[in-house]
Amino acid sequence: MSHTPExxxxxxxxxxxxxxxxxxRRFLAGTGAVAGIAxxxxxxxxxxxxxxxxxxxxxxxxxxxxxxxxLAAGLEVLAVDAYTAALDAATSGALGPVPPxxxxxxxxxxxHHEEHRDAWNAVITGAGEEAVTEPNATLKPTVDAGxxxxxxxxxxxxxxxxxxxxxxxxxxxxxxxxxxxxxxxxAGQIQVVDQQHIAILLYALGKYPVPExxxxxxxxxxA
Amino acid sequence: MTIDDRQxxxxxxxxxxxxxxxxxxxxxxxxxxxxxxxxxxxxxxxLDEINRFNANRRELFRSVKKAGAAFGTRGxxxxxxxxxxxxxxxxxxxxxxxxxxQILQTASSLEKLAVGTYEAALGLxxxxxxxxxxxxxxRAFATETMSQHDQHKKAFQDQTDSLGGxxxxxxxxxxxxxxxxxxxxxxxxxxxxxxxxxxxxxxTDTYLMNxxxxxxxxxxxxxxxVMGVEAQHLATLRAVEALLMGNALDLITVPPAGPxxxxxxxxxxxxxxxxxDALEQIGPVAExxxxxx
Numbered sequence: 001m002s003h004t005p006e007x008x009x010x011x012x013x014x015x016x017x018x019x020x021x022x023x024x025r026r027f028l029a030g031t032g033a034v035a036g037i038a039x040x041x042x043x044x045x046x047x048x049x050x051x052x053x054x055x056x057x058x059x060x061x062x063x064x065x066x067x068x069x070x071l072a073a074g075l076e077v078l079a080v081d082a083y084t085a086a087l088d089a090a091t092s093g094a095l096g097p098v099p100p101x102x103x104x105x106x107x108x109x110x111x112h113h114e115e116h117r118d119a120w121n122a123v124i125t126g127a128g129e130e131a132v133t134e135p136n137a138t139l140k141p142t143v144d145a146g147x148x149x150x151x152x153x154x155x156x157x158x159x160x161x162x163x164x165x166x167x168x169x170x171x172x173x174x175x176x177x178x179x180x181x182x183x184x185x186x187a188g189q190i191q192v193v194d195q196q197h198i199a200i201l202l203y204a205l206g207k208y209p210v211p212e213x214x215x216x217x218x219x220x221x222x223a
Numbered sequence: 224m225t226i227d228d229r230q231x232x233x234x235x236x237x238x239x240x241x242x243x244x245x246x247x248x249x250x251x252x253x254x255x256x257x258x259x260x261x262x263x264x265x266x267x268x269x270l271d272e273i274n275r276f277n278a279n280r281r282e283l284f285r286s287v288k289k290a291g292a293a294f295g296t297r298g299x300x301x302x303x304x305x306x307x308x309x310x311x312x313x314x315x316x317x318x319x320x321x322x323x324x325q326i327l328q329t330a331s332s333l334e335k336l337a338v339g340t341y342e343a344a345l346g347l348x349x350x351x352x353x354x355x356x357x358x359x360x361x362r363a364f365a366t367e368t369m370s371q372h373d374q375h376k377k378a379f380q381d382q383t384d385s386l387g388g389x390x391x392x393x394x395x396x397x398x399x400x401x402x403x404x405x406x407x408x409x410x411x412x413x414x415x416x417x418x419x420x421x422x423x424x425x426x427t428d429t430y431l432m433n434x435x436x437x438x439x440x441x442x443x444x445x446x447x448x449v450m451g452v453e454a455q456h457l458a459t460l461r462a463v464e465a466l467l468m469g470n471a472l473d474l475i476t477v478p479p480a481g482p483x484x485x486x487x488x489x490x491x492x493x494x495x496x497x498x499x500d501a502l503e504q505i506g507p508v509a510e511x512x513x514x515x516x
Contacts, residue, residue: 099487104494115501153486172451176443181435188431188447192503195451196458200497206483209459213371214378215451 062127065183068174069123071223072187073132075167076117078143081135082163083110085147086156095153101204102153109160109197116190123183136221139166154205161201166219168194173220319438324388325515326433327379327442330449332395332514333426334376339394340402340422341369344415353412356481357472361412361463363480365419368456375449382442388516395514398425413467416460423457426450429508436511458497465496 087106090098121131135143146159171191178184199209344350345365350358380390405418430450437443466474469490476484 097487099489100491101489101494102486104491106494108495108498112498112501119502168451172444172447175434175447176440184435185431186502188434188450189502189504191447191451192427192431192454193498193501195454196498199455199458200462200494203459203462203477203484204486204489204493206478208367208477208479210368210371210452210455212452213374214445214448216448 062179065178065180066124066127066129067223068178068187069120069127069183070129070132071136071221072167072170072174072190073117073120073124074134074136075139075170075221076113076120077132078135078139079113079163079167080110080117082143082147082159083113086150086160089147089150089156090153095150095156098153102157105197105200105204106156106160109164112193112197116193119186119190123186139221157201157205161198161205162219164194164197164201166221168198169215169217169220172215173217320386322511323437323439323442324383324386325511326437326446327383327386328388328391328516329395329509329511329514330426330430330433330446331376331379331383331391332393333398333422333429333509334372334379335392336394336398336402337372337422337426338369338376340419341365341372343406344409344419345369347409347415349411350415355472357475358412359480360475360477361416364459364463364477368419371452371456375452378445378449382445386439386442391514391516393514395509397509397513398422413464416464416467420457420460420464423453423460425507425509427453427457427503428505431503432505432508433511454503461497462493465490465492 083106086095087110089095090103090106117132125131143159143163146155146162150156150159168191171187171194175184175187175191178187195215202211203209345362350362350365353361376392380392383390401421402418405414405421409415409418427450430446430453433446434443434450437446463475466472471488471490474484474489474493476482
């Protein structure tokens with residue numbers, strides 16, 4: 001059986017890759033109609049499931065990105081609420097004497113988390129969904145109990161440490177699952193700052209500021 | 224339904240011909256591909272080209288999925304050539320893998336440079352011989368940080384191995400030059416801390432940039448994990464830098480090298496100096512090809 005050279009090239013990915021170097025545009029365009037049906041049957045579990053559209057790891061999609069953004073926004077709302085409550089407690093004297101560096105830290109971290117919340121809500125509203133204004137419901141009871149039990153600056157700092165760890169590890173855990181490059185970068189930008197909050201909290205609590213060789217994800221929140 | 228044996232036999236023969244042709248073309252192309260791989264080994268990765276390819280790959284995936292749904296042919300052509308194409312389109316491009324390897328090699332080169340720089344700093348007379356808790360803390364931090372960077376380097380090298388790339392064990396030339404230029408001016412602890420902070424910022428921002436370029440998931444997870452630790456090195460160094468500038472040596476103390484810091488004595492700025500931005504702003508970075516082999 002014979003083939004035209006063009007057909008041979010379009011049907012043979014190795015030859016096409018070699019002759020056209022890495023430009024696979026023609027190959028994909030040329031074989032799409034032929035390969036399409038087979039591809040669908042081999043790779044898609046549900047024709048209505050947009051999550052399969054990415055063609056990468058199968059676990060990321062626009063919907064997946066949105067769910068992660070909503071999870072992140074809920075965590076940021078929780079952090080803002082917690083820092084606000086800590087600031088109120090410090091102002092009222094409920095935590096005892098508050099060192100100047102602690103007051104600055106709480107104010108700064110609260111502002112950062114407000115910006116993080118707004119950044120994720122911009123992603124969410126940009127996708128046509130409602131902004132997240134409620135704190136993460138799973139973690140809220142624990143944080144509320146921690147705030148109620150905080151009698152000293154160290155208690156509040158330890159609670160902040162827990163929240164920052166959860167947030168930072170959630171971002172690290174989410175990054176490989178995100179599809180949008182902008183969302184990946186945004187998660188990374190926030191993860192960096194949360195890790196820096198953690199280092200200074202550890203230092204202030206008299207602990208080593210960089211306790212792990214590799215950041216873990218065992219405390220990451222899930223959607 | 225009846226089957227036309229003659230037509231079926233013709234189809235089988237035609238299919239066998241196609242397979243033979245495909246194998247021959249594949250074998251013919253292999254030497255050329257190897258040559259191209261060698262040619263491209265040290266070329267900068269064309270990110271636009273890769274992004275275009277990936278966008279096309281995703282678009283194809285979408286369109287054929289819709290086509291499949293329209294024709295209702297699920298399961299009809301699974302396996303064989305269809306399976307091969309599914310794998311090809313659903314898997315990262317070879318160019319993606321090449322970029323991933325370059326990124327990992329460059330990350331290894333940054334870690335190698337960091338190890339060397341901390342080692343050199345520890346050998347400087349005023350660091351080695353300085354007395355007091357502040358110097359004990361700085362030495363302990365530099366020693367631990369050097370060890371952490373060495374473990375990061377090994378992790379990046381191992382990941383390079385796993386992708387079939389060559390391990391990078393040389394310092395990044397672009398930022399080695401920055402270190403070389405700074406060395407003559409390293410006359411006091413503040414300048415050493417500032418140089419270390421510069422390298423930590425470069426590593427943090429390089430890894431942040433890499434996150435959106437990497438295709439391989441384990442590599443992406445490793446990059447993010449190391450980035451989080453470099454960010455903490457950077458925050459600590461910024462705090463130490465501020466305390467050195469404020470001549471507050473007694474506050475440069477971290478267990479086990481010294482006692483816990485007296486929180487009440489920390490200046491207000493200590494609560495914000497380590498994180499100047501709400502979202503990390505990317506500064507100078509080591510581009511993927513800058514430390515590639």
